[in-house]
Amino acid sequence: MRLPDYYEYCCRVKIVAGHEVLEEIPALLARLHAGRPMIITDPGVAAAGLLDVVTGALKDRIAIGAVADAVPPDSDLQAVSRLARVYGEKGCDAIIAVGGGSVMDTAKGVNVLVSEGGEDLLAFTGAGALKKRLKPLVAVPTTAGTGSEVTLVAVIADHENNRKIPFTSYFLLPDVAVVDSRMTLTLPDSITAQTAMDALCHAVEAYTCLAKNPVSDACALEAISLIAGNLLQVVENPGHRDGRLALATAATLAGMAFSNAMVGMVHTLGHSVGAVCRVPHGTCMAILLPYGLEYNMHKNGDEAGELLYALAGEAEFIRTPRDQRAQQTVARIRALNQALHEATGARHPRTLGEVRDRDGKALVPRGKLADIARVAQGDASIFYNPEELDVDDLLMVLEAAWAGLPLDPQRIKRG
Amino acid sequence: MNDFRKITPGGRPFTRIYLNVMLWFVGRAIQAAARQDPAVKREFAQLPEGFTFTLTAAPDGPSMVVSKDETGRVTYLGRRPANHPLNVKLTLKHMEGLFLLFTFRESTATATARDRLYVEGSLAEACAVVRILDIVQVYLLPKPVARLAVKRYPRWSFKRHAWDRTLVLLRTVLGV
Ligand SMILES: [Fe+2]
Numbered sequence: 001m002r003l004p005d006y007y008e009y010c011c012r013v014k015i016v017a018g019h020e021v022l023e024e025i026p027a028l029l030a031r032l033h034a035g036r037p038m039i040i041t042d043p044g045v046a047a048a049g050l051l052d053v054v055t056g057a058l059k060d061r062i063a064i065g066a067v068a069d070a071v072p073p074d075s076d077l078q079a080v081s082r083l084a085r086v087y088g089e090k091g092c093d094a095i096i097a098v099g100g101g102s103v104m105d106t107a108k109g110v111n112v113l114v115s116e117g118g119e120d121l122l123a124f125t126g127a128g129a130l131k132k133r134l135k136p137l138v139a140v141p142t143t144a145g146t147g148s149e150v151t152l153v154a155v156i157a158d159h160e161n162n163r164k165i166p167f168t169s170y171f172l173l174p175d176v177a178v179v180d181s182r183m184t185l186t187l188p189d190s191i192t193a194q195t196a197m198d199a200l201c202h203a204v205e206a207y208t209c210l211a212k213n214p215v216s217d218a219c220a221l222e223a224i225s226l227i228a229g230n231l232l233q234v235v236e237n238p239g240h241r242d243g244r245l246a247l248a249t250a251a252t253l254a255g256m257a258f259s260n261a262m263v264g265m266v267h268t269l270g271h272s273v274g275a276v277c278r279v280p281h282g283t284c285m286a287i288l289l290p291y292g293l294e295y296n297m298h299k300n301g302d303e304a305g306e307l308l309y310a311l312a313g314e315a316e317f318i319r320t321p322r323d324q325r326a327q328q329t330v331a332r333i334r335a336l337n338q339a340l341h342e343a344t345g346a347r348h349p350r351t352l353g354e355v356r357d358r359d360g361k362a363l364v365p366r367g368k369l370a371d372i373a374r375v376a377q378g379d380a381s382i383f384y385n386p387e388e389l390d391v392d393d394l395l396m397v398l399e400a401a402w403a404g405l406p407l408d409p410q411r412i413k414r415g
Numbered sequence: 416m417n418d419f420r421k422i423t424p425g426g427r428p429f430t431r432i433y434l435n436v437m438l439w440f441v442g443r444a445i446q447a448a449a450r451q452d453p454a455v456k457r458e459f460a461q462l463p464e465g466f467t468f469t470l471t472a473a474p475d476g477p478s479m480v481v482s483k484d485e486t487g488r489v490t491y492l493g494r495r496p497a498n499h500p501l502n503v504k505l506t507l508k509h510m511e512g513l514f515l516l517f518t519f520r521e522s523t524a525t526a527t528a529r530d531r532l533y534v535e536g537s538l539a540e541a542c543a544v545v546r547i548l549d550i551v552q553v554y555l556l557p558k559p560v561a562r563l564a565v566k567r568y569p570r571w572s573f574k575r576h577a578w579d580r581t582l583v584l585l586r587t588v589l590g591v
């Protein structure tokens with residue numbers, strides 16, 4: 001492995017993981033000198049019965065100041081201010097966020113207001129705006145994918161001005177990530193597949209893009225082997241507790257990798273497909289991952305080839321000649337998508353053209369690809385991608401991913 | 416008490432002068448390319464009126480400011496014009512970071528990957544600024560050096576490489 005001349009890594013989140021770890025939260029909060037948490041979650045989590053599991057595990061041990069179970073999927077500045085007021089009125093002294101990326105982002109925003117005071121979250125944008133520790137924040141992820149329980153970013157919508165505002169600070173990191181297998185045990189098979197493929201993308205991009213470093217590499221490799229070893233089994237047998245814990249752990253590890261090593265063009269394109277066509281993030285990730293590896297292979301083929309060990313195991317790694325390992329990594333990921341497609345009764349799309357909404361309508365019309373390419377030019381993850389992508393390159397990759405054809409190596413421009 | 420030596424920072428005057436010269440060149444070259452190069456013209460056309468950006472080093476290193484006025488004309492405004500609102504601020508963590516960038520030992524991408532380059536303001540607009548900087552570096556630098564500064568050395572037409580480059584360099588020096 002080549003070491004970078006310079007790298008930075010920081011992730012100060014305590015991780016508590018297992019099959020019954022929600023019960024630890026009162027003791028964890030006590031150590032942070034808190035005893036009256038506010039629970040922040042969304043209606044989906046509540047409807048799936050997961051909120052009851054959390055409150056059931058806590059209620060005899062700690063007073064819960066307030067339960068906010070109506071965080072909208074695209075939560076905004078108003079929602080954050082409202083929740084911050086409730087926190088104050090109910091005399092809470094900590095936050096437990098139960099949910100996926102959106103709930104985590106909201107909780108991080110609320111934590112800024114309740115810790116720093118004031119009503120206006122916009123006062124805390126910009127580098128270095130936060131200067132001190134916030135209130136204790138416990139993150140309980142309910143999907144095994146985003147890794148937001150260990151990331152320092154919160155994206156909050158500003159619906160009035162139709163924009164999304166990123167907040168970045170080490171102080172936004174949760175104090176504890178509580179990873180309990182019960183939280184993901186009832187996820188439907190297609191959601192399990194999507195979210196795990198998002199985590200796989202975090203790990204693969206962290207390992208193959210420009211900000212890679214030995215610490216994030218270690219997290220990424222372990223995340224990849226946990227996903228490769230468990231995803232299909234869990235999709236076929238959703239109640240598989242150990243498999244669920246493995247995937248949840250993988251998502252957290254992948255979060256630790258990409259929050260420092262960042263992501264590249266798979267996310268550049270994925271964010272844009274999501275923004276233009278409202279396709280779930282994980283679905284975009286699963287479809288686009290092989291293309292990101294193919295496009296960059298002349299630059300990072302060695303790294304992509306190293307991933308074969310984690311993806312396919314020792315025997316296949318040794319059997320594959322060195323110069324074919326990167327290609328084999330791509331083939332392995334395509335095969336995983338195909339297997340997930342079959343195991344979910346075709347609810348795991350393999351191409352952008354195959355993505356449908358609930359009524360069976362195509363979500364990504366071919367005519368939208370040019371718009372998507374234009375939006376992608378403004379996504380900052382493009383900085384971390386090994387090879388340059390101009391608008392024609394972006395469109396060329398989107399067209400291949402739409403049709404499900406491998407990239408034509410002749411059309412990948414080299415300097 | 417004489418056992419305890421005091422060290423006063425030197426301030427690295429040579430680095431500062433070098434960077435001021437380089438930033439002056441790049442600022443004027445952006446202005447020149449915005450009037451000569453179709454791709455840079457296109458990038459600026461998509462940025463809002465009054466768009467202003469700066470490239471600098473923390474805490475108070477050398478800097479340059481470029482702005483597009485209401486008529487779409489792009490101008491290098493000098494080192495630090497007072498109270499000009501900024502849309503995008505690219506800040507290197509320290510002067511050494513800027514020095515690595517302008518001695519072409521690190522590209523903007525590498526600087527970003529190594530947590531040396533911070534972006535404030537709109538990220539989408541910052542992406543456009545980086546694309547403009549890349550094109551300008553290809554104009555200013557000989558190929559072997561420019562190769563280190565950008566991810567992929569572009570394949571330009573002979574006209575762009577020869578004729579446009581001559582004009583961009585002329586305009587940079589003359590400031591027209
Ligand atoms: Fe992601």
